[in-house]
Amino acid sequence: MREIIKYSLIILTAALLGSCTEIDIYEDGRISYDEIFQNDKKTAAYLNRCYAYIEPLGMQYSDHTMLAAFSDEAHDARDVLNGSASSWYQGRMTPYYNPIRNGWWEHYWAGIRHCNIFLDNIYTARINNEINRNSWKYQAYAIRAYYYLQLIKRFGGVPIATEPYPMNFDYSQVRKNSFADCAKQIFADCDSALTAKDNELGWIAGSAESDRGKFTKAVVHAIKSQTALYAASPLWSDGTITWADAAIITTEALEACVQNGYSLYKSYPGSTAGYSPYDVYFYTRSDVNGVSDKETIYETKNVQLAIFKYCGLPITSGSEKAGICPSQELIDSYETINGKAPILGYKDANHLEPVINPEATAYNENNPYANRDPRLKASVYYNGAPYRLDDANSRVWTYEGGNCEISKTKSLNTRTGYYLRKFSNYSSDKNTNKDGYFKVFRLAELYLNMAEAVNEAAAAQGNANVPKNAINAVNTVRNRVGMVSVPDNITCDEFRKKVRNERRVELAFEEHRFFDVRRWKILSQTDKVVTGMKAIKNDGKYTYERIVVDNDRKAYDDKYLIFPIPGDEVIRLKEYTGENFQNPGWN
Numbered sequence: 001m002r003e004i005i006k007y008s009l010i011i012l013t014a015a016l017l018g019s020c021t022e023i024d025i026y027e028d029g030r031i032s033y034d035e036i037f038q039n040d041k042k043t044a045a046y047l048n049r050c051y052a053y054i055e056p057l058g059m060q061y062s063d064h065t066m067l068a069a070f071s072d073e074a075h076d077a078r079d080v081l082n083g084s085a086s087s088w089y090q091g092r093m094t095p096y097y098n099p100i101r102n103g104w105w106e107h108y109w110a111g112i113r114h115c116n117i118f119l120d121n122i123y124t125a126r127i128n129n130e131i132n133r134n135s136w137k138y139q140a141y142a143i144r145a146y147y148y149l150q151l152i153k154r155f156g157g158v159p160i161a162t163e164p165y166p167m168n169f170d171y172s173q174v175r176k177n178s179f180a181d182c183a184k185q186i187f188a189d190c191d192s193a194l195t196a197k198d199n200e201l202g203w204i205a206g207s208a209e210s211d212r213g214k215f216t217k218a219v220v221h222a223i224k225s226q227t228a229l230y231a232a233s234p235l236w237s238d239g240t241i242t243w244a245d246a247a248i249i250t251t252e253a254l255e256a257c258v259q260n261g262y263s264l265y266k267s268y269p270g271s272t273a274g275y276s277p278y279d280v281y282f283y284t285r286s287d288v289n290g291v292s293d294k295e296t297i298y299e300t301k302n303v304q305l306a307i308f309k310y311c312g313l314p315i316t317s318g319s320e321k322a323g324i325c326p327s328q329e330l331i332d333s334y335e336t337i338n339g340k341a342p343i344l345g346y347k348d349a350n351h352l353e354p355v356i357n358p359e360a361t362a363y364n365e366n367n368p369y370a371n372r373d374p375r376l377k378a379s380v381y382y383n384g385a386p387y388r389l390d391d392a393n394s395r396v397w398t399y400e401g402g403n404c405e406i407s408k409t410k411s412l413n414t415r416t417g418y419y420l421r422k423f424s425n426y427s428s429d430k431n432t433n434k435d436g437y438f439k440v441f442r443l444a445e446l447y448l449n450m451a452e453a454v455n456e457a458a459a460a461q462g463n464a465n466v467p468k469n470a471i472n473a474v475n476t477v478r479n480r481v482g483m484v485s486v487p488d489n490i491t492c493d494e495f496r497k498k499v500r501n502e503r504r505v506e507l508a509f510e511e512h513r514f515f516d517v518r519r520w521k522i523l524s525q526t527d528k529v530v531t532g533m534k535a536i537k538n539d540g541k542y543t544y545e546r547i548v549v550d551n552d553r554k555a556y557d558d559k560y561l562i563f564p565i566p567g568d569e570v571i572r573l574k575e576y577t578g579e580n581f582q583n584p585g586w587n
Helices: 040-051 077-081 084-089 104-122 130-155 179-194 217-232 243-259 277-281 328-332 374-379 443-460 468-480 492-506 513-519 567-577
Strands: 074-076 296-304 324-326 343-346 354-356 437-442 530-538 541-550
Touching: 040 104, 040 130, 074 077, 074 084, 074 530, 077 084, 104 130, 130 179, 130 217, 179 217, 217 243, 217 296, 217 437, 217 443, 217 513, 243 443, 277 374, 296 443, 328 530, 437 443, 443 468, 443 492, 468 492, 492 513
Parallel strands: none
Antiparallel strands: 074 324, 296 437, 343 354, 530 541
């Protein structure tokens, strides 16, 4: 199909939402919508066009890096080559250049356009099987909701369009809707999808490999859950969608998924495969029918991560760069095995003088990785960490002269003293990639969404203590890895810190931290400084020294809470509507 005008008026003009008029058959093979929607196969093919704008999250960013590189989770080792992350750190983003990824705006609007065209035609399309018609219709509603969520997470409120605009549409009427209004539209689309019967839209993608990537009712609930959480958060809350609303929506989403067979991944093939089910889960591809993996709600389709190659170790055959190097700030967030935060904060602006928690008696500054939350060793390689679990002598050594030594100048070596382990399989190399697939939605997120929303709703009502179901939700996630439970007698303020840290640890490198610190409006507290840990070997013993990796990051002030709308789009919108659609700070 022809894109009638590739870029125009935020693709709200004829390219994105326009062209509901008939398209003639052209000599080059283009066909009309009438012809498409009078044929089952062509209608199904157009639904695939709607799906085509779901991005393979994980490593699709510039330089094959991950979103963690643009947050306080990590520092990208391509800084010596002036990589995209360096441009971000130096504050070079403009309405015409996004170091993370250009084209998000056009991309998701194009997806919405196709969903609108599909939904405008599916009700009257000539479909032989009504179950197929309904299934495709409900999927399109869900896909459109997903695209709107991706837009508003990045750009805030946007114009809402739910049908193709006619070619003579008066674009001067277009207005920017609030985040809450967009969230309500997402809820409406999700609720439309959830009216489906189970044989029209099920709880699993299907039973055949060809079903992989198809949206389900679980995906719809995940979209609702995340949307509600964001809409009630400090950055976006305007009183329209409250924490009480978010508590209801996130609870319903979690309960619906659990009642329909979803549960945390517990499969454990043995100690040479990984440390725990949590470890193994991230390099294990989900099964379409949800038999062995009941946690994954949606996984990127047919795009395998290549951690070994783009976020690899120097000792791994085929590694091209160290990629995202986990930060010391992230390492500090992992509790000791008895549930105590080892680091309570920092005495200095450069984070070189940590405030040691006197209650964290299991923490030893001279052996800092012992007695820690098991998710640390499952997610990060540190000095002395095992490499090949089938070889007791295989270790990662980051001290100067070690096989994975820290470096300020080599893109193959870590800047921080740490390497990414999550998603990777130690058997992966240039000959065989056994790394994982990115989990876009998984059940653990829904537990933590619900816990946060329920607690905030209780706090907003003036309650001192946390509702039991919120505590249970966090403990379900923690207990999976053997971490001690959060006590019942915790206050809402204490629990807020606990659940935020739980998200940081459980969901590390999964594209949550970047958005979490923004919706909580704490970006200026988290993204100024990144430090690392230098291991020093002396007579076979190790000492550890905290080092500054970057204390001059510039992408932390309020304008970085939201991406700028592309400059050309803003100019066109101003010409058509007389309104300035640009986000604060980006004019």
